[in-house]
Amino acid sequence: MPTPARSRRSAGLLLACALAAAMPAWAGQVEVLHWWTSGGEAKSVAELKRLLAAEGHGWRDFVVAGGGGEGAMSVLRSRVLAGNPPAAAQLKGPAIQEWGRLDVLANLDDVARRQQWDSQLPRVVAEAMKVNGRYVAVPVNVHRINWLWINREALRKVGARAPATWDEFFAVADKMRKAGIVPVAHGGQPWQEFTTFETVALGVGGPDFYRKALVQLDAKALRSETMGQVLETFRRIKGYTDAAAAGREWNAATAMVIRGEAGMQFMGDWAKGEFLAAQKQPNRDFLCVSAPGTARSFIFNIDSFAMFRLKDSAAAQAQQALAATIMSKEFQQVFNLNKGSVPVGTGVDMGKFDLCAQESSAYFVASSMVNALVPSVAHKMALPEKTEAALKDVVAAFWNNDQTSVPEAMDALVKAAQVK
Known part of the structure; x- marks a missing residue:
């Protein structure tokens, strides 16, 4: 007959096993700094999480009070310099180049080649996503x-x-x-x-x-x-x-x-x-x-995510999947329908978009x-x-x-x- 202590240990082990079985076993997980927390943007983030989960990867929000202001950038900088960067951070424009000069960003060229980013993106947009000729960030939309x-x-x-x-x-x-x-x-x-x-x-x-x-x-x-x-x-x-x-x-x-x-x-x-x-x-x-x-x-005006170089191989794999998912036609359509912007890549069906968005997309391509x-x-x-x-x-x-x-x-x- 087991002692009470042994019974408690056995029960605890069974509970731990049950909890482990109930939790998804992610192939990798991405930690993402962003400030899309309300309205259509929040819906879009939920969709991005869903698409990523369908590929077996998890998502963890990197939350910083005050949104995308100076406080968020200070916390991000301290994390990166301490050797513990998130997988991705919502950055754009010259800020991408500034981080690139610190040599802390990941190389997304493999994903870019598979999805043909160079042919999907206007040159001026593609160059904004690159540092020293290699992709380090992925665009989400264009306003x-x-x-x-x-x-x-x-x-x-x-x-x-x-x-x-x-x-x-x-x-x-x-x-x-x-x-x-x-x-x-x-x-x-x-x-x-x-x-x-x-x-x-x-x-x-x-x-x-x-x-x-x-x-x-x-x-x-x-x-x-x-x-x-x-x-x-x-x-x-x-x-x-x-x-x-x-x-x-x-x-x-x-x-x-x-x-x-x-x-x-x-x-x-x-x-x-x-x-x-x-x-x-x-x-x-x-x-x-x-x-x-x-x-x-x-x-x-383009929203984008810069990707940081990671030590963990599983997290790096999830990061590559995140970049590919963001540039997928499915996510580009869902996100931009929710946000009011238009897809940054070519080949997205604009049939569900309103007249202003259709015109914006046409102007983007023509310009x-x-x-x-x-x-x-x-x-x-x-x-x-x-x-x-x-x-x-x-x-x-x-x-x-x-x-x-x-x-x-x-x-x-x-x-x-x-x-x-």
């Missing part, structure tokens, strides 16, 4: 920044059509103001002001000027006659916003357009989610059109063919963080102070471009 959102009833009320040029835009804005409609809904925050500014820069100067001035930070371009026209057009737009714009959140500005209090808004395609949530439909209730002068070009894809400065795709912040400060100051002259603003831009 178009240079949209103009218009309340269709406001347009009907003033007997106008969607503007294609800046002259047409200001003519429509004048009609809306006379009709008692705020012509341009705006949120007075530096990132929103730079979103409008870079859209104007593309619309006035074109993609080559945009790259020289805002990506290469060429002093001659920043002091050019074209930049003068950009600044004058940008300042003129402010005159069509309302006095309460300062500090307003972007979605509150979008709500003004949805309600018909305002006629138009410059904003990326995440604004579409606000219209759809309000049961508004493209073409029936609102229009998504290219900002004036930008129909043949595309300012992009890539004529070298008219340019990275967003406002959304951290083009410049080091300190340089970007300095430029945003200059643009915000120009927007908010009518006493600053155009030549003074150009000098300030040149000075900000030297901040590293």
Whole structure:
């Protein structure tokens, strides 16, 4: 007859075995730093976990309070330098290159070759995912920044059509103001002001000027006659916003357009989610059109995951599976349907997407063919963080102070471009 102690040990062993049997035996597990925790983004992460689990791999969230801010990056850096990196972290733009220079990122070239990333991705996007010619990150989606959102009833009320040029835009804005409609809904925050500014820069100067001035930070371009026209057009737009714009959140500005209090808004395609949530439909209730002068070009903002070099072979295998799953047509479709963006790779069926997304995808492909894809400065795709912040400060100051002259603003831009 077993003693009580032996019986307890036997029972404990049986319980441990039962728990082990109930838990999935993952081939490998990925730890992922991200801040997609609500709404459609959370649904997309759940789908990514499901697809990964179907291949026998587990997922563990690397949670840092404060989302993707400075705190998250500090924790990530301490983990990486201590030799205990996560498998993946939500990074984008120059941040990928900065981590790459530390020689801590994994090589994804095998996955990229199998899935033919070089042929699926526009060159400018592929290069953003590489360090020293090898893939170290995987893109999830693409947002178009240079949209103009218009309340269709406001347009009907003033007997106008969607503007294609800046002259047409200001003519429509004048009609809306006379009709008692705020012509341009705006949120007075530096990132929103730079979103409008870079859209104007593309619309006035074109993609080559945009790259020289805002990506290469060429002093001659920043002091050019074209930049003068950009600044004058940008300042003129402010005159069509309302006095309460300062500090307003972007979605509150979008709500003004949805309600018909305002006629138009410059904003990326995440604004579409606000219209759809309000049961508004493209073409029936609102229009998504290219900002004036930008129909043949595309300012992009891309979410991506950088992959860190791992010591554990099973975790590294799961990491490779994660990269392949993210670029799969199935996940690209599900994620972007949920988030309001569009697939970054080719060959995804766009039949389930709304009209604005279908147009965005078409613009993305067409712009890539004529070298008219340019990275967003406002959304951290083009410049080091300190340089970007300095430029945003200059643009915000120009927007908010009518006493600053155009030549003074150009000098300030040149000075900000030297901040590293």
